[in-house]
Structures are given as C-alpha cells and as structure tokens.
Amino acid sequence: MSRIGKLPIKIPTTVDINVTDNNVVVKGKFGTLERTIPEVIKVEQTDGTLIVGVTNETRTNKALHGLYRTLINNMLVGVSEQFLITLELQGVGYRASVQGKSLVLNLGYSHPVNIDMPDGIEVEVVQNTTLNIKACDKEQLGLFAAKVRSWRPPEPYKGKGILYKGEKILRKAGKSGK
Structure with a gap:
C-alpha cells in the first residue's frame, strides 16, 4: 500500500466537497475544482476527513493511489489558500x-x-x-x-x-x- 496514499486528508471547514462514483468536486472561497478519478481508486468521506483507498493492490494501482491522494489534497489546499x-x-x-x-x-x-x-x-x-x-x-x-x-x-x-x-x-x- 502507498505510504502517501494511506494518510487521511483533513477537510478545511471553509471547503465543500462532493464525492460521486468517479468524480470529485471541491468548492472553496477561491474557486471550484473538479477531477475525474479512475475506477480502481475509492474515496470515502467521514466527518472532516477523506480516506483514499484502492480496490486491488497491483504495482500500477499503488502508484495511482498515492498520486490521486496528492491531487485531491492539492485541490483542497488550492481552493482554501491558493x-x-x-x-x-x-x-x-x-x-x-x-x-x-x-x-x-x-x-x-x-x-x-x-x-x-x-x-x-x-x-x-x-x-x-x-x-x-x-x-x-x-x-x-x-x-x-x-x-x-x-x-x-x-x-x-x-x-x-x-x-x-x-x-x-x-x-x-x-x-x-x-
């Protein structure tokens, strides 16, 4: 499992996040960002944190796991701070x-x-x-x-x-x- 991917993402209070099947939409005071994620990546939202997971652990999926966790974190930081x-x-x-x-x-x-x-x-x-x-x-x-x-x-x-x-x-x- 990816070491970066395992880390939970803390959601700032000023940010609204909407997670559907393959889509993540983040709204904050500086704008709105949207990203489509692959089917092997699953995102779970629980009271104030996001947890990014992977369905099966192959070498490629582990790499995508860390990548998409970082991309989602960058979206949250961008709309809240720029x-x-x-x-x-x-x-x-x-x-x-x-x-x-x-x-x-x-x-x-x-x-x-x-x-x-x-x-x-x-x-x-x-x-x-x-x-x-x-x-x-x-x-x-x-x-x-x-x-x-x-x-x-x-x-x-x-x-x-x-x-x-x-x-x-x-x-x-x-x-x-x-």
Whole structure:
C-alpha cells in the first residue's frame, strides 16, 4: 500500500466537497475544482476527513493511489489558500506589466511579448521585475509559469532571464582573454 496514499486528508471547514462514483468536486472561497478519478481508486468521506483507498493492490494501482491522494489534497489546499509562484526578471530593461487579461513582457526583443492569462490565474507585478502568479489549480499554475519562463530561460554566462524565486544559476566562465 502507498505510504502517501494511506494518510487521511483533513477537510478545511471553509471547503465543500462532493464525492460521486468517479468524480470529485471541491468548492472553496477561491474557486471550484473538479477531477475525474479512475475506477480502481475509492474515496470515502467521514466527518472532516477523506480516506483514499484502492480496490486491488497491483504495482500500477499503488502508484495511482498515492498520486490521486496528492491531487485531491492539492485541490483542497488550492481552493482554501491558493498557490503562489514568484518569478523574477533579471536583465537590463526587462520589465513586466498587466494589461487587462494579458501579461506584457519586455525581454530585450524588438517587440513586447503578450501572453494571455487563462481563467483562474491572477498575475501581480511588483516593482516591474517581480511577478506573483496565483491560482487555485496547481497544475495550471505550473504550466503558466513555465510558459512565461520559456520566453527567456536563464542563461549561464550573464545570469539574465526569467528565474523562479530563490533559484540559483550555475555561472560559467566566458572566453578567456589572451
């Protein structure tokens, strides 16, 4: 049995959860999330906790057991607290701004980069070079942050690019002079 899957999930008081046969719907103050689960995973709700189980224990089912327990836990945390990823722009002239439902980045190209923000994702710009991205769906949040970062990944020579907060870049020595 999965060690992660065995752990019970505590349901926050501000969250409503509805478990049907193959569907889990979670509603909280930051939104509503829905996920379809496989038939081998069973979810039982008992006074304030969720217990995720598996019908038969094969290697694949054990892996799914831990995975879906974590996914359901992330749904509960997301709708009650939201997830946050902070990106930092490092480079001369690099800056960001939010205009309506799009994120505008100046990254040293001849044109500004416009990225449409999906529903459920909020972007806050701090000091022109720091982006705080918030969402209740951890999966969508990570994909959007990776999409923004893909426009200027950090490079090892000057350290310029879009970095996650706290990320360290391994710097390389450039050409050696004669």
